[in-house]
Amino acid sequence: MATTEDGSFPGSEESFRSPAQAAVVGLFRMSDRARRTLAEALRPRDLTLQQFNVLRILRGAGDGGLPTLTIADRMVEQTPGVTRLLDRLQKQGWIERRRDPGDRRRVVACITLEGRQVLEAVDEPFARAEEDIFRDWAEEDVRALARLLHNGPP
Amino acid sequence: MATTEDGSFPGSEESFRSPAQAAVVGLFRMSDRARRTLAEALRPRDLTLQQFNVLRILRGAGDGGLPTLTIADRMVEQTPGVTRLLDRLQKQGWIERRRDPGDRRRVVACITLEGRQVLEAVDEPFARAEEDIFRDWAEEDVRALARLLHNGPP
DNA sequence: GCGGGATGGTTGACGCGTCATCGAATGTCG
DNA sequence: CGACATTCGATGACGCGTCAACCATCCCGC
Numbered sequence: 001m002a003t004t005e006d007g008s009f010p011g012s013e014e015s016f017r018s019p020a021q022a023a024v025v026g027l028f029r030m031s032d033r034a035r036r037t038l039a040e041a042l043r044p045r046d047l048t049l050q051q052f053n054v055l056r057i058l059r060g061a062g063d064g065g066l067p068t069l070t071i072a073d074r075m076v077e078q079t080p081g082v083t084r085l086l087d088r089l090q091k092q093g094w095i096e097r098r099r100d101p102g103d104r105r106r107v108v109a110c111i112t113l114e115g116r117q118v119l120e121a122v123d124e125p126f127a128r129a130e131e132d133i134f135r136d137w138a139e140e141d142v143r144a145l146a147r148l149l150h151n152g153p154p
Numbered sequence: 155m156a157t158t159e160d161g162s163f164p165g166s167e168e169s170f171r172s173p174a175q176a177a178v179v180g181l182f183r184m185s186d187r188a189r190r191t192l193a194e195a196l197r198p199r200d201l202t203l204q205q206f207n208v209l210r211i212l213r214g215a216g217d218g219g220l221p222t223l224t225i226a227d228r229m230v231e232q233t234p235g236v237t238r239l240l241d242r243l244q245k246q247g248w249i250e251r252r253r254d255p256g257d258r259r260r261v262v263a264c265i266t267l268e269g270r271q272v273l274e275a276v277d278e279p280f281a282r283a284e285e286d287i288f289r290d291w292a293e294e295d296v297r298a299l300a301r302l303l304h305n306g307p308p
Numbered sequence: 309g310c311g312g313g314a315t316g317g318t319t320g321a322c323g324c325g326t327c328a329t330c331g332a333a334t335g336t337c338g
Numbered sequence: 339c340g341a342c343a344t345t346c347g348a349t350g351a352c353g354c355g356t357c358a359a360c361c362a363t364c365c366c367g368c
Contacts, residue, residue: 018284023296103333139173
């Protein structure tokens with residue numbers, strides 16, 4: 001990539017002080033675009049992106065369910081957010097919660113039948129939205145992006 | 155990149171159904187990491203990332219200031235968020251707002267001296283944080299990432 | 309000049325993310 | 339056994355993002 005005379009790095013129109021800055025700006029813009037596209041696919045069912053994530057995690061966990069903190073770990077999120085996320089999912093009837101009899105501090109969440117159903121209903125639109133994000137990209141570039149993003153250390 | 159036998163795409167540990175899915179997951183994870191790193195650099199001054207963004211935009215706009223919707227355009231955000239963001243900045247004394255006499259629907263926001271000062275105080279820690287995000291990356295990869303992200307159509 | 313649409317912005321309501329704080333159950337160590 | 343620390347999770351408070359509804363101002367055509 002060429003560097004302009006003043007040492008800045010050209011994007012489409014903007015210019016940046018460093019490759020890192022250019023990457024960060026692009027990262028935020030792109031992930032914002034992705035977030036909106038995916039959210040739109042879930043909206044007809046009144047699911048948010050985070051709710052969808054939790055439901056998928058719980059579906060993957062099977063009938064045993066998962067304690068709150070384990071869910072929080074699998075998302076990158078802090079606990080309080082997860083507690084309230086689960087509150088809302090429970091209010092919708094998509095999950096159930098019960099105390100773990102073996103360790104009564106734990107609250108185990110478990111997806112319900114209704115939860116599975118709403119999940120099934122959005123699974124395919126969601127997958128389509130995922131592909132749609134990169135509709136105008138060369139497949140080779142999507143692979144390159146994924147490879148780059150999964151390289152860096154934790 | 156190799157493809158596994160079942161057609162999935164390996165990341166470090168996970169596997170994905172498609173390059174798009176791998177890219178999206180990586181995108182979210184990476185941009186989340188970046189967000190936290192940058193936010194941490196602003197925290198000592200009690201600035202949030204969005205507040206910092208608006209202040210930088212206003213500093214760039216000079217003494218004339220900018221109307222609310224113009225600010226909203228430069229961020230990717232909806233108007234209502236910006237209105238309340240400006241409320242908070244004003245409460246901190248970092249911006250001033252006045253009605254445009256030429257078009258009294260418009261509210262023009264303008265950075266104050268205090269705003270400039272807090273911005274100066276975080277400018278350099280912020281830039282360091284930006285570089286820090288890619289501390290463990292090869293510079294070539296950072297450039298490649300930036301190039302990919304600034305390629306795709308709007 | 310005036311009536312109706314367009315434009316600029318605010319407000320209400322709700323979900324999410326995060327910090328700090330807290331209560332309850334468990335574990336540990338004397 | 340009993341005090342203390344630790345772990346799991348909930349709650350309060352605040353900032354952000356978004357939708358829907360609203361008010362004020364401007365603009366345009368008649």
